[in-house]
Amino acid sequence: MQEELLHSVVKLTKTRDVDSLESSLLSTIHEFIGCQQVSIYKSTAVKTGLVVECSLGLEVIDQKQYCWKESEIIEKPSSELLSCLNSACIIAIQSHDGVEKRWIPITLSDQPIGAITIVSQALSSADQVLLNAFCCIYENYLTILHENERDKLTGLLNRQTFDKKLKQLIEKQVVKHHKTLKSNKDRLEHKESVSWLAMLDIDHFKQVNDSYGHVCGDEVLLILAQTMERFFSPTDLLFRFGGEEFVLVFEPVTFEEIESLLSDFVALVRRTKFPFVDKLTVSIGVSKVGPYDFPIHVLENADRALYAAKDNGRDQICFFDSLTHCPEQPKGNEDDGVDLF
Ligand SMILES: Nc1nc2c(ncn2[C@@H]2O[C@H](COP(=O)(O)OP(=O)(O)OP(=O)(O)O)[C@@H](O)[C@H]2O)c(=O)[nH]1
Structure with missing residues (x-):
């Protein structure tokens, strides 16, 4: 048993990405503790409240077999799950037939970010200790992986993770693409x-640094990143690509929706108060991400669109597919993209 346990810990810590870590954790819990169901929930605070997602689930079919549940947003999280997320405490309830449901909080930098839910026969004290230990190993390792994926200054995803994340998104799209090609109606929706x-770049950022120094520049970068995190959805991928350049990847929406969302964001940045800088603007280049595109090509297209947005006066959005179509924005004078106090 001890040897098997050690192997399971080695297996858990061998993974290099969060997805493999999660599937490893759930199969380890199933193997050593035994359960009918075990799932990982993640929560993100947004403007409208809390978004809860079941990121991975394992459901036992019979004694030897189990199946995986795909990630889904939970419209109405149970009160126990919400209590666990709010209090960061373990919650367990037992029904008359001896089936127990247990919620174990997951914290990252002392903040509850999710929970592990297990449905099983009432757990012995030894099993509870083991389960808590697995959850702790997961939590510690998650912290390391999380730090490796993040930009130190802004906390957004870093450039090194971009290829992997975009590849995952494209793979998801390919699967969806095949599913949606079943009917004409779906085909039409898929087209839309x-x-x-989107590649986003702060306009005339050098002026901020030159006038007030890099510390002030860093503060501006941090505030902009926080504004993005609050404004965009938790399922959107936000990267700091380097310097004052950010890359944003959005789940499927129509052209009108993305144009309106990004226009609202450009307007929000224009209204936001930054230290020392009275008015800051951003330029954005946008490209479609097709199911069979190479990440490098998508980036190049967005970069060309960004270049066009800069060339056209900054403080605006340009779409690669229609470089002549740049939504009208109040055109800033070439020299006054940044108003400094
Ligand atoms: N504070 C700070 N500045 C950075 C960082 N990384 C890059 N920079 C600065 O970002 C500035 C980028 O300047 P440019 O590439 O000339 O672009 P810009 O002044 O924003 O002009 P446009 O993009 O053409 O509107 C340079 O001054 C870099 O030193 C960083 O991490 N922190």
Whole structure:
């Protein structure tokens, strides 16, 4: 038993990405503790409240077999799950037939970010200790992986993770693409909704650094990143690509929706108060992400669109597919993209 346990810990910590870590954790819990169901929930605070997602689930079919449940947003999380997320405490309830449901909080930098839910026969004390230990190993390792994926200054995803994340999104799209090609109606809908990649760059950022120094520049970058995190949805991928350049990847929406969303964001940045800088603007280049596109090509397209947005006066959005179509924005003078106090 001890040897098997050690092997399971080695297996858990061998993984290099969050997805493999999660599937490893759930199969380990199933193997050593035994359960009918075990799932990982993640929560993100957004403007409208809390978004809860079941990121992975394992459901036992019979004694030897189990199946995986795909990630889904939970419209109405149970009160126990919400209590666990709010209090960061373990919650367990037992029904008359001896089946127990247990919620174990997951914290990252002392903040509850999710929970592990297990449905099983009432757990012995030894099993509870083992389960808590597995959850702790997962939590510690998640912290390391999380730090490796993040930009130190802004906390957004870093450039190194971009290829992997975009590849995952494209793979998801390919699967969806095959599913949706079943009917004409679906085919039409599929045509309308595609994923989008936006490359965002602060206008005349050098002036901020030159006038007030890099510390002030860093503060501006941090505030902009926080504004993005609050404004965009938790399922959108936000990367700091380097310097004052950010890359945003959106789940499938229509052209009108993405255009309106990004226009609202450009307007929000224009209204946002940054330290020292009275008015800051951003330029955005946007490209579609097709199910068979190479990440590098998508990036190049967005980069060309961004270049066009800069060339056209900054403080605006340009779409690669229609470089002549740049939504009208109040055109800033070439020299006054940043108003400094
Ligand atoms: N504070 C700070 N500045 C950075 C960082 N990384 C890059 N920079 C600065 O970002 C500035 C980028 O300047 P440019 O590429 O000339 O672009 P810009 O002034 O924003 O002009 P446009 O993009 O053409 O509107 C340079 O001054 C870099 O030193 C960082 O991490 N922190």
